[in-house]
Amino acid sequence: MKSKFSKTFRRFLLSYLVILIIPNIAGYITYQTSINAAEKNSIDTSLLLLKQSKDVLEQRMAEVKNFTRQLAINQDITLIMNESVKKDSYNIYGLWKTWRDVSYYDKTNDFLQNYYIYLNNYDVILTPATIYYRPVHYYELNQYSDLTFEEWKKTVIQASHQDTVLPLRSYIRNKTESFVMTYIQSLPLNSFGKPRGTVVILIDESKISSMLMSFSSQYGGWAYITDKDGKPLASAGIDNDQIAQIGLKSAPQEMETRQFVDDTLQITVRSASNGWLYVAGIPKAALMEQATKIQHFTWTVTAVALVIGLLICLLLAYRNSTPINRLVRIVREQIGQDSYAARNDYDFLHGNIAGLISDNRLLETELSRQIPLVRDAFIKRILRGEFHSLHEIRAAAAQSGTEFQGDYGFVGIIRINGYSGMNSEEILNELQAARLLIKQTVLALDATAAITDLDSDKIAMVSSLASEPRELQRMVIEERMMELKAILDADYRISVTISFGSSFNSLSDTSRSFEEARRAMDYAAASGSDGNIIWYQEIWKETTTYYYPLDQEMRLLSALKVGETTEAKRIADQIFVQNFAERGLSAEMAQQLIGEIKGTILKLIDQKAIPDPDESELLKNRTVQMVLSEGIDQVRSELEEIIEQIGDLIVRKKNEKENETVSAIRQAVEARFGDANLSMYQIAESVGRPEKYISQLFKEQTGEHVSDFLEKIRIKHASALLFDSVMTIDEIALQVGYNSSHSFRRAFKRVQGVSPSLYRKSTNE
Template sequence: MSYLTSISVTQSISIENGITQLEKGQEILERRMAEVEGFTRQLAVSQELNVLMNERDNETNVYGIWRAMENVLTFGQTNDFLQNYYIYLANYDLILTPGSSYRPNHYYTDFHYTDLSLEEWMKEVLDQTHRSEIKPLSSYVSRGQQTSVITYMQSLPLDSFNNSSPAVAVVVIDEKMIVGLLSSLTDRYGGWVHISDAQGNTIALKGSGVSEMAKMTSDPGFDQSKVSQFYENDLVITTRSDTNGWVYQAGIPRDLLLENANKIKKMSMLITGGTLLIGLVVGLILAYRHSAPINRLLSVMKEQFGRDEGASRNEFDFLSGNIADMITKNKLLESELNRQLPLVRDAFLKRLISGEFKSRDEIHSAAEQADIRLHQGTGYAGIVQINGYGSMDNVEVLNELNASRLLLKQALSDVGVDILMTDWGSDKVATLFFSTEEEAGSDQTVEDITQTMENLAQVMFNEYRITIQSGFGNYFTSVTEVSHSFDQANQALEYAIYTNQRGVMWNSETQIENTTYYYPLDSEQRLITTIRAGELEEAKRIVESIMIQNMEQRELSMEMKHQLIGEMKGTFIKLLDQKAFTEYDAIENVKRRVIEIGSAEPLESVKSDLYEIMEELCGLIANKKKDIHSQIIKQIKEYTAEMYSDTELTLYRVAEQVERPEKYISQLFKEYTGVNFSDHLIKVRMDQAIILLKNSNYTVDEIATRVGYNSSHSFRRAFKRLNGISPSVYRQSDYE
């Protein structure tokens, strides 16, 4: 009875375990294949790749190819199925891989199917339109190495329906990677696994041959609809994918399956014919044997959670306590994922305001994901600025701004109006007022928003002494127009700051003053600060923005144009009179060039002159920074060479000596020398140690002390790590 029961139990447990492992491998494989399909979809929306596919130039766009491959190089880092892929561009007749690019015939030389000639490969793979097609298991040669692979093929773009497409993405997946997902079955039982597609073509096979699989499949005695059955000497487990129709089969040898049952049979015979003493011994052995997994689990958990905790409690309490702790942490993780929802909403609003969405459907789908109601998709976009923070150049100011923004958003939430908001820069909050069908576009809505913002400004000032200013764009009639309305709100805010007007500024109110030039104080201050920092590209962007506002969005009179040019010249004169530039000999020549800019010149010509002047000024700043940094590095090296024997010499001491922050000199030293300061200090000490080893009679311990080590053991270890041998061996050798 014991033997028969053990056979039944062992068989059912083995079948259950086999099915579980097979289904787990199936799930992982399908997820990996889904990632492969997702990878091709990412390629389909790659702007760089789309540009390459649509180019018809005879010349190869080398930079474009480099950029396209640079953007997809990281795709294979999280999925080993994407280690070997290529993209064929038909217009270039070029194959792109993560490491290089090839002509098809050159690629075929290193990578090819043994059953396909070059012409057949090009016809079946490169010149055909594929829609998530999978080429079954085929013999393959990769740089002279023989293997077997399956091939995933997808034409680009995804809507290609002709016989040929602009590009084809091909992922070559090694059979070893696929069967590796099911290695627990073959390694544990020594059996076999077989994966075939819906047409019966082999996808992966390990532990058996194709002919044996074909024989089993065609055998009338083998029922492929059964999940488990015995066939010849194997227990065959079969599952079928609902996703792609693939068939997963695993075979477990019968003798290994019943190995434990045979042991139980022998044990039963010994117990029946033995004495009570033998029975007790066997009972103890079995007790130890069956408690081993629990003991191993206990050992692992003690290693992970610490042995001291378990010392005061029994093993059951220790296990139950830590398992409960893991469940609690899992719930905390789930809670943390729910806390990420505000980040998703914030990202959606930033994309909506920036105009990154391509269609209304995409916007509504993203809004649903972020759990945001868009009502009728109509309303007003606005921006609220916290006043008094024109120069944000230190941590204290930024921290204060963060607190102010939180207070502002909390006050906005408390006004009782359905409003969406997100941070926009350090001192601004972007807002969206969506209107209902009854309120759409009415004057009352504008009045309500104005009244709400005025109440908000009063609350912020009365309770927190924070002053705010806000601008609003025109009414948007669709969610696709939100970004345009927000740009108008930004212009309204800039106009309010420029004209020093308080309260709420609507974009429609700024249009009556279109004859004045645009050159707000904050733009001037940012331009001066940017040039002083040597940031040429940012300075050019600021000047370009000012020119666009005055050349494209305004019609300036000649007098206003002269005043604008005079204001900008004045900005540069003020900048050149600052101490940061007066010490340069060439600054008078630069000042003369600024003065010589004529008020009657076209604004485009003025912009070009200012660009040249900014390039020269930023170049002076960059050279000055370089000289200062070189001097600091020199000071650090000199001080290290002087104080290397001091055991208390640290980066903090060096920072005190050169009067710079510790983190600053650490980054600076690494940037300019290519090594960390700690490595440089060790090198200096080891160089001095070598001199003492060669030219003195000091012992190794004395030398360790003289070069700044408290412990001779630490000195020996550092010396051997740097020089490959110990100090004693070095002294006795002929090393120089």
């Protein structure tokens, strides 16, 4: 057996070598013959083309720079930037007139098609299309993928810039991703302090790359441009990873270079004005265009060599793989595997079973080691509010082995006092030991608490409860924390400050309680209450503005999208309690809050979450007509009815889709049950859904696995053939999709309770 496998391996290796060596020899001969004749002309032409691209781009960037200078001397912009703005007081006409003066610039240069002007005193953004009176509204539609709103506002529109060029980065405009280069100029010019305004010009990569496309379209090569720091600005025929590799191998400082690197002619030109590097690569194959006769000869030799090599490969593969394939098929049937991942059949037969056992043990060991890390990551995620539904939270909790007593509880933060601003290695080691002692003490007092590190001197904990929190539970938690403080002070001389947010009534609401605990901790630091236990309800809260953060809106949208009506109504109820029960909002603030809530519902409807256009229009009209003049209770009741109606429509749509998918799975199985190679992947591909999804859905809807249903269909048809046909059992096995009569007999007896021969005999009798 071993010698046969070794012989097979040698023959496969020989076939690969034959296929690879013959065309390589032919290509090498052609290359040596033609490269010298075509090299000089191609190099000169490519260098000239690259310089022309550099000159054109520098001219266009100069036009962009001139555009910012024109804005800097524009009288309307200068006046509007220097106006003194009172709170909620806008010079509407001045802003409109300024917008009108600058709105036509996007038609003068395709590099200026997407720009905006930020006015610091008004905190507004002017674009060629409209005026955004809040930067957050512009950010919702136009944003860098790697910058949050605060980071964008701090580093882009409020920072001081002098002809700043940001390298290529991902940018999302109206939910469409692209890559842009950014040019930024502060207004007025030479604003070294806090600028009064900022001009930001977003230049799409495709507009720059179009200047380089000739290298890929004409030569089949590539070209790219980087700034003086080596960061990509545009490319054609090459991705950023390849650019980074080329930059590591060579970053020439000369103004012009030309050299062969890995069978590619690489030409570089560096700009004297801004230090940008222009690089183009042309494959050696493109340099041989002038050698027509030699190329014809090369193609002929290469084609003949490939055909001969392919025939040899097919012959050897067929002769040597047929017996191996038969043996592999038998082994698969015996061990019940539909597929395997191995370099070849020999690896499968030699080490599949032993490797499976070994990998299973290693996996169990590794999972045991990773559970604490997974649990810690889960606690951090739930505190940050990264989960979109209760189902997702419970699934992640089960995966990490985290158990909660119920859906209620409090989130608290424990801060070790006396270490503020200290970050030496000795202090950090001391804090690490203190955190460990605190965790052990907390778990000794409450074994169900979920704990994670927040910072070197802070720990967060989630105390879950089985029922809705009442004053008694709060007193119990406070007594427990007092005991914790006493133990830490008496045994370890550790002083701590503890803060708690208000109670949460759903696990998806822990992020809100966590944020309140952080505010309470900040309040303790600011008010000098270190060493105490601070509750969020006991500190002063701002009542002049409403509370409706973005993460709360996202949780409401997520609950509605998946049809969790109860969770959505709970979140809506919490919004009203936080703003109308715990805060004293003015009529204007209350009206703005209702408008924001209506905007959330309309946003969901506009995302086509509701398939029926008539229902969608009715819901939209009903939402628009919801006004505060009807009374808070009436608005609250109307909102709950709208949420319930949306949830019913989404659940109905979800059920219809699931029923259609199950029906499609049944049809696919019934149509292809005779295919012995039918797999879950092929079924999933035919219905256009992932394997795991259709497996779980079919089990939930029908109570049986897809494989069991397939087996029943096959046995059903086999039973019919046994009853009214003269086919042999082996022929029937092949007819209904079994590779061997042995596996067919086992499956038949498992389903029908008797062997195929006894079944045929009994039906004939």
